[in-house]
Amino acid sequence: MALSTLTETMKQIEKEINSNPEPISGMDTVYQFEIDGETYQMELKDGNAKVLENAEADPNCTLIMSANNFHKFLAGKLNGMTAFMTGKLKIQGDMTKALKLENIVKQYELDI
Template identity: 40%
Template sequence: MTTTIMIFPTEAAKELKSTTVFKLLGGAMPTKGPELVKKMNAVVAFKIDGQVFTVDLKNGSGSVTEGEAGKADLTITVSDENFLQLVEGKLNSQMAFMSGKLKVGGNMGLAMKLGPILKAAGEGLPKPKL
């Protein structure tokens, strides 16, 4: 099994707040990847404000890369801000879809399994101070 953790060097990607989320998710792949691969068995492309991040939860113990990496089974199109709200649990994915804040392409059944990915992506994010 191989784990790929990509560093995102492009300036455009650095401008997105969600880049940090994908770095954290990539860093979590050695421990969380095998479980997520079992649950999803899919390649998911996230299109966020003109950038694409591919989460491969089909091969090996999973990987996260910037850009398109092969054919995605599921494509999620969402704004940077709405993606962060999804990951932080502030925005319900079903409500986001129904209101047009989130668009889904490909296997809709896989979209229903996104919860574990979003949860894993949100772990490690700084918690807001109350």
Template identity: 35%
Template sequence: MALKSEKLFSEMAPILQTNGADLVKKIGAVYHFEILPAPGAEPVVFTIDLKNGSGSFAKGRVGTADATFTMTDDDLIAVAQGKLNPQVAFMQGKMKIKGNMAKASKFTPDILPKSPKL
């Protein structure tokens, strides 16, 4: 089963080409996203590097993350589309965060692409 979030993350490439250097200056962190196809399933990992160069995106665990977000595919899409507030998701246990909380708080949903075709 293909993850909706895989398409979402792949759309980061053009954002990083145009705004990557600015995001790296502003954020300065590497993030791992552990996306669960369903609750309790084995996660699929994505890496967003907003610390080096002009930023990058990769499928898999690349390097050491400053913060790791774990959530279901549907919850990540809801956050990206503005239907689920990240703080509410965290408080309700829908999103787990490991690592540097200050760096984690710098990753806001407005960084993610707004894709109505998910």
């Protein structure tokens, strides 16, 4: 699939997660993504995902990476720990939440 805009990608992620909320049931986490200068937050709460552009909530975990690496991460072609160790991914906040996110992403077909 062709690379879509970051906004389209984030909305697609929201739609995919909400169509199958089982992997996020019981979560109450705000992830912040800083991708090539754009900021998005994804709130996973009560089995529902909500994506906000330039949101002001205090995130539990912030992931900073390039759009190219973000797409590879979503497609399962970039291991989060390897990306972190090689500097392709910077994580601020709760590292365990970042690891949990990778496990969640693997349960969806997000080859966006």
